[in-house]
Amino acid sequence: MNRTIRVSAAGDILIMKRLLPGYQDVLPIREFLMQGEVRMANLETTISDGSCYASAYSGGTWLTADAKCLEDTLRYGFNFLGISNNHTMDYSYEGLASTICELKKKDVAYAGAGKNLYEASRPAILDTTAGQIAVIDICSTFENAARAGSQTERQPGRPGLNPLRFSEKYTITEKHAQDLAEIAEVTGINGLRDLHRQEGFIAPLPEGVMEFGGKMFEISKDGTEGRISSPNPIDVKRTVDAIREAKMTCEAVLVMVHSHEIRKDNDEEADYFLEEFAHACIDAGASAVIGGGTHQLKGIELYHDCPIFYCLGNFIFENQYVRLLPADYMEKYGLNIHTAASIGIARRQEQSSHSHYEIPEVYRSVLPYFEICQGKCTHLELLPVELGMDRENAEKNIPYVADEKTAEKIAEYLTRVSRRYGTEWEYKEGRIVLHA
Structure with missing residues (x-):
C-alpha cells in the first residue's frame, strides 16, 4: 500500500521571550501546521537557565532562551526541531547539552548536533501512520570550532553541529x-x-x-x-550515505539545512554549493530539502518532483530581545563589559545602515504543507504569514496569518525569487499555490 506522508514546516525560531498571554493567533497557524504528521522548524537559539559560559565566538549574537520559551514554541504543534545552525554553540558544550536536555524533557525529536559527529549527523526518526520518517539536519554557517568531530578507537569525538563545509x-x-x-x-x-x-x-x-x-x-x-x-565532498558523502541508509528502513527522508551564504550581495539567491548539495540529497533519495538561515525567503524549486525550499525565512524573530550578552559582545561595540544587553543591541542598531527591522521581506514568510507518496511530492500549498512589522512592540516578531494584500505581495516576491527554478506562485483562497 502506498501511504501518503504529510509534512508541514516553518522557518527559523529565534525566540527570546514568552508569547503574550491570551495570544490567540497561534491557533490558526497551529491548525495549519497540524495537518502534517511531521511538523518541523529550526530552533535558532540555545535553551538554558543562563548559567552556561559563552563561547569566544557566536553566530552573530549570543543566543539563549529560557525553557518556558521552548514550551511556547511547542504550542504551535512542532514535533521536530533542528538544532544545527550558527547559534548552536553560542554557549559552548554546556549550552548544547542543556538544549538537548530540554528537548528530551519535552519529548521533541531533534537532529543536527550532539556529543560527536555520529550523533550530530544521524537522523531523527519520527513515527507516523505512513511509517517511520527520517529527518537529517545540517548547517553550512559556523565557526570551525563549532563543528562536531568524529570519534576514533583512540579518542572520543568532539561535541558540536553537523557541518556542511x-x-x-x-x-x-x-x-x-x-x-x-x-x-x-x-x-x-x-x-x-x-x-x-x-x-x-x-x-x-x-x-x-x-x-x-x-x-x-x-x-x-x-x-x-x-x-x-562547491560543497565539501566529505560532508556530502556523509549526508548522502545517511539518506540511503535511512531509506532502507524509513518511508521517506527529509533534509533540513541552515545556510546564511549568498550568491552575490543580497539574501534572495541561494549560493551555488547549496543548490548542488540539495540536488545531491534528492538524487540520493530524500523527498524534500527544507532550508533556513538568511532572514528572508528564498526561491522554491521542484527538483525531480521533490520540493526544495532554499530558505523559509523567519517564523519568530526576536533578536532585539536578547537578555544576556557576554563581555566579548560589549567590547566589540566599544561598550563597558557590564552594559545591559538591551543597550548593546541598540548600539549595534545605531551603526546599521540596512537593519533587518526595516526590511518588509524579513517580516514575511510562508509555511509549507506538502504530501509525499512513493518519494515524490503530490500536493503542495503554502500559508502566507507576516511577523507584525507595523504592530506594537509587544506584538511584533511573532507569526500571524497574512491578510490578502500582504499575501499577494508574498506570492509576487516568491515568484520573482523562484524564477531561476521555473516555478511561479499565486495567492488563491487563503493559500499560495503553484501557478497553473
Missing part, C-alpha cells in the same frame, strides 16, 4: 592576478601562509591558482571572471 573559487584575468600579486608583495598578506605551505602544513596550490588573503583565485584563460562555490 564548502569551498569557494574566484576566477580572475591575468591582469588582475598580477595586480593582486603586487599587492601581496608590498603588504605581505600571504607571508605566513606561504611559509606554512613550504613547511607542509598547507597543501600546495594547484597549477593556475594563486592565493590572496586566504582566498583562492584561478587565472582565467578566456577573460571571464566570477565566483563559484
Whole structure:
C-alpha cells in the first residue's frame, strides 16, 4: 500500500521571550501546521537557565532562551526541531547539552548536533501512520570550532553541529592576478601562509591558482571572471550515505539545512554549493530539502518532483530581545563589559545602515504543507504569514496569518525569487499555490 506522508514546516525560531498571554493567533497557524504528521522548524537559539559560559565566538549574537520559551514554541504543534545552525554553540558544550536536555524533557525529536559527529549527523526518526520518517539536519554557517568531530578507537569525538563545509573559487584575468600579486608583495598578506605551505602544513596550490588573503583565485584563460562555490565532498558523502541508509528502513527522508551564504550581495539567491548539495540529497533519495538561515525567503524549486525550499525565512524573530550578552559582545561595540544587553543591541542598531527591522521581506514568510507518496511530492500549498512589522512592540516578531494584500505581495516576491527554478506562485483562497 502506498501511504501518503504529510509534512508541514516553518522557518527559523529565534525566540527570546514568552508569547503574550491570551495570544490567540497561534491557533490558526497551529491548525495549519497540524495537518502534517511531521511538523518541523529550526530552533535558532540555545535553551538554558543562563548559567552556561559563552563561547569566544557566536553566530552573530549570543543566543539563549529560557525553557518556558521552548514550551511556547511547542504550542504551535512542532514535533521536530533542528538544532544545527550558527547559534548552536553560542554557549559552548554546556549550552548544547542543556538544549538537548530540554528537548528530551519535552519529548521533541531533534537532529543536527550532539556529543560527536555520529550523533550530530544521524537522523531523527519520527513515527507516523505512513511509517517511520527520517529527518537529517545540517548547517553550512559556523565557526570551525563549532563543528562536531568524529570519534576514533583512540579518542572520543568532539561535541558540536553537523557541518556542511564548502569551498569557494574566484576566477580572475591575468591582469588582475598580477595586480593582486603586487599587492601581496608590498603588504605581505600571504607571508605566513606561504611559509606554512613550504613547511607542509598547507597543501600546495594547484597549477593556475594563486592565493590572496586566504582566498583562492584561478587565472582565467578566456577573460571571464566570477565566483563559484562547491560543497565539501566529505560532508556530502556523509549526508548522502545517511539518506540511503535511512531509506532502507524509513518511508521517506527529509533534509533540513541552515545556510546564511549568498550568491552575490543580497539574501534572495541561494549560493551555488547549496543548490548542488540539495540536488545531491534528492538524487540520493530524500523527498524534500527544507532550508533556513538568511532572514528572508528564498526561491522554491521542484527538483525531480521533490520540493526544495532554499530558505523559509523567519517564523519568530526576536533578536532585539536578547537578555544576556557576554563581555566579548560589549567590547566589540566599544561598550563597558557590564552594559545591559538591551543597550548593546541598540548600539549595534545605531551603526546599521540596512537593519533587518526595516526590511518588509524579513517580516514575511510562508509555511509549507506538502504530501509525499512513493518519494515524490503530490500536493503542495503554502500559508502566507507576516511577523507584525507595523504592530506594537509587544506584538511584533511573532507569526500571524497574512491578510490578502500582504499575501499577494508574498506570492509576487516568491515568484520573482523562484524564477531561476521555473516555478511561479499565486495567492488563491487563503493559500499560495503553484501557478497553473
